[in-house]
Amino acid sequence: MHAVLAVTAAPVEGLARAIQLSVAPVFLLAGIGGLLVVLTNRLARIVDRSRRLQEQLAEAAISQARLARQELQLQKRRMGLVLKAIELCTVTVLLVALVVVVVFMSAVAAIDLALVVVPLFTAAMLCLMVAVLLFMREVQLAAAQLRRRF
Incomplete structure (x- = not known):
């Protein structure tokens, strides 16, 4: 009887592990969501x-x-930077969501999809880094504009 419980528990444990692996990037999605709120407020x-x-x-x-x-020209430049950062953050969210799907499928199907996950996650992080750099540049332009007023 103990062997029967072990057999039925294994798929459940595998599913629990799959959920754990695929949920970890969700925290990243929450952080990117916060960044998107900041960017849309600035826009x-x-x-x-x-x-x-x-x-x-x-x-x-x-x-x-x-x-x-x-000043309108500067606002236009700032707007372009923020819009591009929003676009890249959105692409990052889509890539991370795709990573979650692939990791979940990989864990459930017991298939090694690392060759798919690694480039997807790397692309997501590159998009996020460029988005944050654009955000930083926009903040620098805003600060320079503010310094000129005073």
């Missing part, structure tokens, strides 16, 4: 500032209009 602030600048530009004198156009 909203850039859009709001750009709208105000466009309103000021319509009413501004020639000297003020030139400054407003320069």
Whole structure:
């Protein structure tokens, strides 16, 4: 009777292990989700500032209009960086989700899919690194803009 329990417990243990392996990257997904919230908030602030600048530009004198156009160009650059970072974070989420699926399938089917997981995870981390670098560059531009005002 003990042998029967061992046979039926093995698939359950294998499934539990598969779930453990595939859930670990979910914490990474939560972190990327937080980064996406920060990026979308920054994008909203850039859009709001750009709208105000466009309103000021319509009413501004020639000297003020030139400054407003320069600042609008900087806002456009910042917006491009944030949008690209959001795009890369989204690709990262998709790649990590794919890693989760492949790891789960690999563990359940007892197939070694390391040759698939390694490049997927590496690509995900590269996308995340570039996204964070773009975010850092956008923050640097915002800080430089702020220093010019004071």
